Amino acid sequence: MKTTLMLLASLATLSTALAADPVYPKIKFTYSAQDIKVECAAALAKASRQVERLARLGDDQRTFTNTVVAFEKIQNAVDEQLGPILFLSSVSPSSAVLDASNDCGDKVSSFYVALSGRTDLYKAIDVVAHQDLRLDVEDAKLLEETVRGFKRSGASLPEDVRAQVTKLKDQLGLAQNAFSKNLAKANDTAELTKDELAGMNDDYISTLKATDKGTYLLTLLDASQFLPFMENGTNAEARKKVQTAHDKVAAPQNVALLEQAIALRDQIAKLSGFPTWAAYQLDAKMAKSPERVNEFLADLATRLAPKVDADLAGLLELKKKDEPSATKVYLWDWRYYDNQLKKSRAVDNEAIRAYFPVDKVITAVFDIYQRLLTVKFTEIVPAYAWAPEVRLFEVRDARAGNEGALIGHFYLDLYPRENKYKHFAAFDIIHARRNKDGSYHTPVSSVVGNFPKAAPGKPSLLLHSDVETFFHEFGHIMHQTLTDARYSSLAGTNVRGDYVEAPSQMLENWVWDRDEIKKISSHYKDGSQLPDTLIDSMLAAKHLDEGITWSRQLFFASFDMLAHSSGAAVDTTKLWNELSPRIYRMDSTEGNAAQASFGHLMGGYDAGYYGYLWSKVYAQDMFTVFQAAGLESPVAGDKYREWILRKGGVYEPDVLIRNFLGREPNKEAFYKSLGIGDTKPQPLGLLN
CATH class of the missing domain: 1.10.1370.10 (Neurolysin, domain 3)
Incomplete structure (x- = not known):
């Protein structure tokens, strides 16, 4: 794919405008707890009926389409009907909705455990697998992964063993959901006096909840409160108190x-x-x-x-x-x-923070991604989301020949709330897939985070590390969005688990480039860019x-x-x-x-x-392509979009990486990025 000079010139001025004629995602979040209970039961009942029809087909009637693709479509329907509902367990301001979403999550987990362990369905898929098929790459991959999924779920085991595995997996799903539910509700605090807050400025203290006793409550799992205190609090005993309390949250x-x-996992494995x-x-x-x-x-x-x-x-x-x-x-x-x-x-994080007001950062990061990946983001107002502060954007193609085509939607939910997910993550809400008529079922995703709230008279100001985190998570959004895989189970970030972080980790390098830092920075008072003196000190201290x-x-x-x-x-x-x-x-x-x-x-x-470290090897090696071509090279960006983002899990990661690099990957760039160096590039040979 080639990009014209005229298109490049127009992209250089892109920013996030409001959509004049918005296309909303076909999704809603205005569920009551009772709505969720009804919707969840209906979706699973419908899926169960479809599964039974699929199971009743005779072996002589089975084809790839009416068995393997049909099985995929049953799961698609559940995911699309219940995806938004399950997502609410991480973001809903309502405790009742959150509880109902978690209850639905338990039921969905049990449904999938039972589904993937059914020997009759496994045998049906196996019948197709042994037919003389002429499948293309995507169909063959879907069949391969479907068979693999059944085998890993115990469907090929003797009946008594399979029943044990199914029961254990059901118990495992419930335990995992309970763990996550406890974290979502964990609002443990450390109570601090003014003396214990020594070293913290008034802007920070204003973000803490004040008590009638004149003390302040620091929410331990809120990174925007915990990390600044641990970095700046001069009272060592208070830091010890906060760290000790932090390390006990949700125990026992x-x-x-x-x-x-x-x-349970050990038993399942054995x-x-x-x-x-x-x-x-x-x-x-x-x-x-x-x-x-x-x-x-x-x-x-x-x-x-x-x-x-x-x-x-x-x-x-x-x-x-x-x-x-x-x-x-x-x-x-x-x-x-x-x-x-x-x-x-001379790395003063508080001074640097003044150059990263959140709205300016978002706009600048979006501009970089738009130029790099030849796309356009447009905000849709109102968002009709799960909380009033959430923002919604549509993504459209900006490549010649496909300009203006809708690719997907994403939400931004960036500030702390009670009961909300406590960290930063990119969530799939609706997965992408190809429709029967050839049109594309566009994906919906969301960045969920906890940036510091604005202090009185100031916008929310970000640390450079916050900017890096946002750049990373938004990279996942692009991976989820810029896919054109035929099947949802192979689309976007549905890739090998120890590779999934690599595309986003590579993009973190942009926030360590002098020119890109200047583009992202804008002082909240006068709009000035981060000065070279501060950038010099940041870059010099990178490996400290x-x-x-x-x-x-x-x-x-x-x-x-x-x-x-x-x-x-x-x-x-x-x-x-x-x-x-x-x-x-x-x-x-x-x-x-x-x-x-x-x-x-x-x-x-x-x-x-370990995948965070494993994938970093590939991330840094992939970045060498941009170092050679330029960080906003349309040629490198197009190649990255084509080989790393577009194909999802249709091909194995080593195939994608090798095609993007034009050579075998090695560890040299990884060691350099850690500041430990390596004189001889070491071929990975991971799949030999």
Whole structure:
């Protein structure tokens, strides 16, 4: 695909205007709790009737279309009818709606567990798989993944074993949903006096809830409150108090649920013919085996160790200026002294924050994505969303020959609310797929986040790390949106779990480029760009304490792999607190049970958290294409859209990456990005 110079010129001036003639997504969020109960029951009853009709077909009648595609369509119908309802469990301001959504989620989970374990459906699919078919790439991939899904769900096992697996998976789904529900409702706070808030400015304090006693409540899982305090609070005892409380949120109930889930997973794996849950999960990932993942993590740990030790030694020297007798840096210290170190290198996060007012950042980030991917975003007002502050946008193609075609919609829900999901994520609400008539069923997704609320007289101001997070999550939105896969189960981010982060991780590099930083920055008072002096200090300090930062990711990945490779009876609190000082090099807080709020392990990243590191290898290697061509090169952007975003899970990730790079991937750029270097590029050979 070629882009004309005229089109490039017009794209250079794109911004997010309001839609003159908006096309709303065919979706609603105005459900009562009773509505959800009725809608959920109706959708599952209809799907059950369709499943029974599919099961009754005779073997001599079965075709790819009336069996494999029909099975896909049954799931599509459930997802499209209930997707918005299930999404409300993460965002609804109503506790009643949230509870009803979670109850529906339990029912949907049980429905899919039972569906994927049905031997009659597996045999029906297998009949088609053994026919003399002439399938194209997408049809063949759908058949392959459908068969794989049934086998992984136990449908090919003896009846008594299959029944056990189905029962265990149902229990697992309920445990995972309960864990997530507890986190959504966890509004635990730390009560702080004015003295304990020493070092925090009035703008920050204004975001905390004041009590009648003259104290303030810091919401522990609200990153916009927790992180600034840990980075700037000068009262070490108060930091310890907040960190200790933070590390106990949702314990003990979520610790029990996590350990129950680990035990259930181990039983499922063994009944399915795998030695551990890690082996079971990795059989369907790029890495293929726990041995390869453990080798990768061990190699990274060896390379990072000297940097971690050096980073901690540097922070200890800073701490000794405050406490001459100090001998250790604790968990409640490192963010504070890391911030002090960066300030000593002229990286003043509070000064930098003034250049990143949220609305200006969103507009600038959108402009970059529009130019890079040859698309146009237009806001639709009113949004008719689940909360009044939520914004809605349509995405249209801007490529020559397809200009103006509707591609999808996305929502932005960026500020904290009670009961809302506590972190940042991109959610699929409606998946993309090709309709029978050849038209495209466009996707709907949402960025859900928790940017700091505006202080009186100021807009919401973002840290540079917040900008990086938004750039990353919006990359997922583009992956979900710019797909044209025929089937929903292969569209967008429906790719191997240890690859899914790579496309967005690559895009994080844009916020570390001088020219792109200037485009994104705009002082909230006068609109001036971030000055070169501050950019210089940011870039020079990029690798400061990255040993600690990446060892944290390494710790999470290692904990996950060990927890899912150690049998059914895992004391997760003991494992967490023994592993932390070995990898993280910092002792745990008293009573630390932070795994209770480690939502990834109950949200699809179990035996998969390593994927954040694994996919980073590919992300940094892919970025070398843009480094060579230019960060907003339309040629590189078009190639990225074509090979990395458009094809979804139709092809294996290594095929997509190899075609995008024009060579075999290697680890050189990854090691450089971590500031540990590597003199010899190492071929990955991950799928050999």
